[in-house]
Amino acid sequence: MTRDVLVFIECRDSMPRKASLELLSVGRDMASKFSSTLLAVMLGSGLKEAADVVSRYADKTILVDNGSFADYGWDIYGSALEEILRKYEPMIVLGTSSVTGKDLFPRMAARLQAAMVSDAVGVDLGGEGVKIKKPLFGGKVISWLAPSSDSTVIVTFRPNSFAVADAGQRGDIIEEGAAGTRNPAMKTLSSEKTGSVKVDLQEADFIICGGRGMKSAEHFAVLDEIADLMGGRTGASRTVIDSKWREYDDQIGKSGKTVSPKLYIGCGLSGALHHIMGMDTSRVIVAINKDPNAPIFQYADYGIVDDLFAVLPPLRDQLKKTREEM
Amino acid sequence: MKVLVFMKQVADTEARIIISSDQKTLEIENKYVVNFFDEFAVEEAIRIKESLKDVEIAVCTFAPRRAVEALRTTIAMGADRAFLIDSTNRETDDPLIVSRILAGFARKEGFDIILCGRQAMDDESANVGPMVAEFLSLPHVSHVVRLSVTDAGTAEVVSEIEGGRRVSEVSLPALFTAQKGLNEPRVPLITGVMKAMKTEIAIVDPAAIETPFGPIDSEASKITVLSYELPASRPAVRIIDGASPEEKAQNLVKALKDEAKVL
Numbered sequence: 001m002t003r004d005v006l007v008f009i010e011c012r013d014s015m016p017r018k019a020s021l022e023l024l025s026v027g028r029d030m031a032s033k034f035s036s037t038l039l040a041v042m043l044g045s046g047l048k049e050a051a052d053v054v055s056r057y058a059d060k061t062i063l064v065d066n067g068s069f070a071d072y073g074w075d076i077y078g079s080a081l082e083e084i085l086r087k088y089e090p091m092i093v094l095g096t097s098s099v100t101g102k103d104l105f106p107r108m109a110a111r112l113q114a115a116m117v118s119d120a121v122g123v124d125l126g127g128e129g130v131k132i133k134k135p136l137f138g139g140k141v142i143s144w145l146a147p148s149s150d151s152t153v154i155v156t157f158r159p160n161s162f163a164v165a166d167a168g169q170r171g172d173i174i175e176e177g178a179a180g181t182r183n184p185a186m187k188t189l190s191s192e193k194t195g196s197v198k199v200d201l202q203e204a205d206f207i208i209c210g211g212r213g214m215k216s217a218e219h220f221a222v223l224d225e226i227a228d229l230m231g232g233r234t235g236a237s238r239t240v241i242d243s244k245w246r247e248y249d250d251q252i253g254k255s256g257k258t259v260s261p262k263l264y265i266g267c268g269l270s271g272a273l274h275h276i277m278g279m280d281t282s283r284v285i286v287a288i289n290k291d292p293n294a295p296i297f298q299y300a301d302y303g304i305v306d307d308l309f310a311v312l313p314p315l316r317d318q319l320k321k322t323r324e325e326m
Numbered sequence: 327m328k329v330l331v332f333m334k335q336v337a338d339t340e341a342r343i344i345i346s347s348d349q350k351t352l353e354i355e356n357k358y359v360v361n362f363f364d365e366f367a368v369e370e371a372i373r374i375k376e377s378l379k380d381v382e383i384a385v386c387t388f389a390p391r392r393a394v395e396a397l398r399t400t401i402a403m404g405a406d407r408a409f410l411i412d413s414t415n416r417e418t419d420d421p422l423i424v425s426r427i428l429a430g431f432a433r434k435e436g437f438d439i440i441l442c443g444r445q446a447m448d449d450e451s452a453n454v455g456p457m458v459a460e461f462l463s464l465p466h467v468s469h470v471v472r473l474s475v476t477d478a479g480t481a482e483v484v485s486e487i488e489g490g491r492r493v494s495e496v497s498l499p500a501l502f503t504a505q506k507g508l509n510e511p512r513v514p515l516i517t518g519v520m521k522a523m524k525t526e527i528a529i530v531d532p533a534a535i536e537t538p539f540g541p542i543d544s545e546a547s548k549i550t551v552l553s554y555e556l557p558a559s560r561p562a563v564r565i566i567d568g569a570s571p572e573e574k575a576q577n578l579v580k581a582l583k584d585e586a587k588v589l
Binding site for chain 1: 337339340341343345352362363419420421422425444445447448449450451452453454455456457459460461465466467468469482486487488489490491492493494495496497500506507539540547548549550551552553554555556557560561563564565566571572574575576578579581582583586588589
């Protein structure tokens with residue numbers, strides 16, 4: 001085994017996801033600590049341009065670019081990744097705790113008998129080895145874990161766990177011809193895109209989230225407007241999803257998605273614990289609610305106590321103004 | 327047909343959790359529930375049983391004895407048999423070890439379908455499902471939102487993938503992890519609760535399970551918990567003043583820009 005750090009890159013619309021660039025940034029810190037090489041692995045089709053971006057972060061970008069990798073499957077991606085991991089023997093593999101990451105890496109860890117830590121949010125590179133920070137019980141407790149370094153370690157991180165560093169010098173791009181095999185017991189019949197090209201909820205820097213106080217699906221239009229002008233996403237509480245005002249994909253909370261944007265604005269949300277657990281790690285939290293005793297104010301940095309339907313239009317206009325000044 | 331469901335009993339959202347003064351252990355208030363996503367798995371198993379002939383449902387957990395209660399809940403919902411693999415004094419922090427034990431149990435017990443939730447609410451790791459599938463050389467589909475099983479030994483599955491959904495056909499045996507939306511888990515009827523009270527829950531010693539997938543002893547753990555701590559707390563909220571909603575909105579944006587520097 002080498003002491004190299006390997007980052008598995010996920011792409012969206014043929015470009016690397018922000019979450020993957022975050023991993024390259026923390027991966028760079030790890031590689032510096034161990035005086036080793038930072039490797040990036042990209043599997044897919046039509047990724048030349050994306051590889052160019054990635055190569056400005058990694059020492060070596062291992063690219064498997066061919067049509068049979070156009071659609072993700074744990075079987076074909078797993079066999080190619082396994083081949084690469086056996087060849088390059090990295091000490092640590094970094095991935096994203098995404099739908100794909102959750103599907104792919106546990107199988108990979110079982111196959112390679114690798115130490116696995118998933119859904120982590122930070123690292124401590126200060127002492128011996130690597131310490132991994134992982135929240136438990138919806139963030140009520142933070143645990144620090146040390147994976148055994150006798151064998152390969154696989155760690156997946158939540159998006160928005162690290163800042164993206166500036167791009168550096170161009171590294172090498174190595175094209176690998178991994179074959180990759182599909183599992184004969186599985187066949188894709190069809191697939192559809194649900195979300196539009198909007199930013200991923202977990203990767204968004206800005207989230208405006210509506211709760212029961214939004215009163216109807218139509219009222220979310222102003223939240224969507226604000227989200228769009230901020231380049232962010234609209235989220236929703238469980239009540240909103242259960243009332244079918246929004247899709248499950250938008251749900252923030254323990255039974256939905258966990259998010260950590262730079263700025264989170266909660267509108268008409270009481271602040272039920274299962275919702276708080278999904279957004280408590282946001283950098284700055286704003287709550288807008290007419291009830292000054294709503295629990296959400298206990299978790300917020302800033303609050304406005306007022307009728308949200310009176311606050312949202314001028315808030316939109318103010319935000320628009322600051323965007324235009326930039 | 328045999329459907330095996332892996333279930334985890336987890337601390338309720340409201341349960342109080344106390345970190346010991348040496349930061350090495352957690353004391354969890356005795357409020358436990360069936361893991362949210364595992365309820366969908368149990369419900370789906372019952373629906374398979376209702377739609378096909380001769381289906382048996384076994385539910386299994388690797389847990390301390392307290393989880394017998396959660397197993398009874400699944401029996402009350404409609405599962406036929408329940409097994410508790412006793413985790414007392416066993417390694418539970420390393421998902422590889424947990425998965426080896428569950429895979430070993432599945433191998434011994436037999437199955438056509440394994441169902442489990444997409445992740446546990448306590449550690450949100452989402453590891454055990456795909457790991458068990460790998461150890462048993464099974465195909466798996468994660469984040470399943472619709473499942474139709476045929477008598478012919480195949481399943482048509484709709485699952486969430488990055489940015490969309492996929493419809494796949496899978497030959498059984500296979501493992502599926504349940505996502506919210508798969509079904510609406512039923513509330514047990516009183517007759518079910520009565521049955522659950524009388525059903526004997528088998529307690530299994532992990533040492534009695536053959537696990538040809540790797541070691542399961544504590545020394546083989548690849549994960550060491552160094553410490554637990556409380557998350558950093560936020561300063562008290564600052565309520566934005568203003569004579570009108572417009573003024574409040576203006577003052578908020580000013581604070582976000584100049585003070586918090588997030589705009």
